Amino acid sequence: MVDHASLTGKRVLLVIAGGIAAYKCLDLIRRLRERGVTVRAVLTEAGARFVTPLSVQALTEDTVYRDLWSLTDESEMGHIRLSREADLIVVAPATADLLARMATGMADDLAATVLLATDKPVLVAPAMNVRMWQHPATQDNMSRLEQRGVRRVGPNDGVMACNEFGPGRMAEPMEIIDAIAAFFTESGRKPLAGKRALVTSGPTHEPIDPVRYIANRSSGKQGHAIAAALAALGADVTLVSGPTRLPDPPGCTVVAIETAREMLAACLAARDAAVPVDIAVCAAAVADWRVAGASDRKLKKDGGGPPALALTENPDILATLSQAGPRRPALVIGFAAETGDVVATATAKRARKGCDWIVANDVSLGTTTFGGTDNTVHIIRADGVESWPTMGKDAVGARLAEAIAAHVAD
Known part of the structure; x- marks a missing residue:
């Protein structure tokens, strides 16, 4: 059991992308707030097709950020401020599209721009069809992100909305919270110092x-x-x-x-x-x-067999x-x-x-x-x-x- 004490007073920026698993984010926000976490949310255009901005705003009790071109927010360089004021950025669901844009450094909407501009740690919770998750392009994108220090929780095996079975289900809210708590616990602990x-x-x-x-x-x-x-x-x-x-x-x-x-x-x-x-x-x-005796010259075919x-x-x-x-x-x-x-x-x-x-x-x-x-x-x-x-x-x-x-x- 992961200790959630490390969550009290932390600030999480939640990026909600467009996938059926976005509905789980409402429960995730509620449970994070119960544990003393301040949650702000960035909702992509596709994400807003699955959960409403009003629902997210009611649970976070804060503005829901959606538009890269918002004059009110961007007059204060809102995407930079959002990317720097959190202790951790959590992307859930992290769709194949958003993972690809993160891996290639795109900045074509507010979510991608925030993720490119941040100097804070990032945790992703992938969610997509099993074939999309297993596709070499997605695996390569995820590998590149992990090499850059992006953390991952899930995806889990199970039946998906498309009725296919396999890895691709977004981790459950408590699994994501455990991963967030583990990050904050580790970042403040150095049990191997001196070793x-x-x-x-x-x-x-x-x-x-x-x-x-x-x-x-x-x-x-x-x-x-x-x-x-x-x-x-x-x-x-x-x-x-x-x-x-x-x-x-x-x-x-x-x-x-x-x-x-x-x-x-x-x-x-x-x-x-x-x-x-x-x-x-x-x-x-x-x-x-x-x-036993490596040649110092390139071995060549001479017609006499290998x-x-x-x-x-x-x-x-x-x-x-x-x-x-x-x-x-x-x-x-x-x-x-x-x-x-x-x-x-x-x-x-x-x-x-x-x-x-x-x-x-x-x-x-x-x-x-x-x-x-x-x-x-x-x-x-x-x-x-x-x-x-x-x-x-x-x-x-x-x-x-x-x-x-x-x-x-x-």
Whole structure:
């Protein structure tokens, strides 16, 4: 149960876009007001087709802002004022259209302009048809927004207004309130202050020749999200990352590497630094093998068939960091990307590697775990298994960081 005490006295700007789920926003406003939150609302033209400005105004007891060209409001640069006076901007429902406009930086109505002009944090509650949510364009837009620090709650699975079933239902008002409360709680807490964390992320690239390499489909999204979440809780984070297309997470020292051996060297350097590492999270998808004798010249077809590639094992970074000794971090967490019998295989891996926790997930074809925005994980400890529901990778990172903070506090 999330503590709602952090909500008292906070100011939320609620952007209501055009979707059938907009009706839930009336209950959301009422419940936020009950918890001491001041709510202002921006209602899009499409949103006003689902809920009336009068209903929203009655519940917020404030002006409902709708028009970018309002002379009264814009004489005071209203869109700038709205974007800066809130503690948090919540977009609910966040439609596919508005997410796309946010991702591309458009400012063609008041809602989009406020979101582009703000320097405040943003939380979105997506709501749309399942096919729209799963479309690569929407997934790419959501991924880009999350990389910029936009938070997300939902969408949930269920039957929709169009009678299709799947992810796309907007989160319920109390779920959104929990997410808002969690944001304000985290923003004022630094339970990992004074702790040093090492996180690995992304794939490794093992060269075959100067232009080819062995790799995997890891995007690095989960590892980067964990690093950002640990930094947000006050940890001094070193992120050792293989090649990704992601921006460096805020508040982290990033060491860029390509191969598994380079990653091991960077991890050992961090572990053996003057200030010891308290927490190590090995989220990188390290290649198990490399070519034993990579060519220093590009391999070419010569009519004699493909070259034989002799493989040799890469160093085991997780097992190395888990070894007992004075420099071993107090908490070592590994990841197990599995394609079958996930929990049993990961449980055996935890015992074999000697780490404290394993975060297991299913990366079988069709799961979209690699490269996607969502993850379904199982936390395996010595005392049992905790299975989490499917959620965004940022949410997984935040929840894992909270679990780490609770463990460290014990």
